[in-house]
Amino acid sequence: MGDWRELKNAGKFAEAEPLMLDATPQSTDVDPYGDNTVARAEFYEAWGDHLKSGPDAEKQYWQSHNYWALFASWSTSGGEGTARMMDVNRVLRKIKALEG
Numbered sequence: 188m189g190d191w192r193e194l195k196n197a198g199k200f201a202e203a204e205p206l207m208l209d210a211t212p213q214s215t216d217v218d219p220y221g222d223n224t225v226a227r228a229e230f231y232e233a234w235g236d237h238l239k240s241g242p243d244a245e246k247q248y249w250q251s252h253n254y255w256a257l258f259a260s261w262s263t264s265g266g267e268g269t270a271r272m273m274d275v276n277r278v279l280r281k282i283k284a285l286e287g
Contacts, residue, residue: 191207191210191230195207195230200233200234200247203230204230207226207227207230208227211223211226221261224254224257224258225258227250227251228258228278229251230251231248231250231251232247232248232255235247235248235251235278235281240285241285245282245285245286248285249282252279255274255278256275258274259271259272259274259275
């Protein structure tokens with residue numbers, strides 16, 4: 188198996204997912220600034236973008252939305268939270284567009 192990023196770039200999201208999850212642990216001792224949470228959010232958003240439509244795309248967007256929302260919830264100031272909500276809202280617009 189290759190690196191999860193290479194698989195993602197090749198559009199092999201299902202193959203990349205378990206590798207990505209293993210490579211991006213969610214504990215604060217290894218990810219104190221949320222970089223892994225952002226990587227997960229970006230991965231699932233890219234997967235949804237790749238699928239473009241349908242229930243599978245919506246499922247991936249919801250995964251992305253959850254990680255973006257988690258990251259935003261860790262904000263320490265109003266400005267930081269507002270900035271991080273841009274990602275949350277972008278993915279939510281994609282979900283709403285799928286729902287028609």
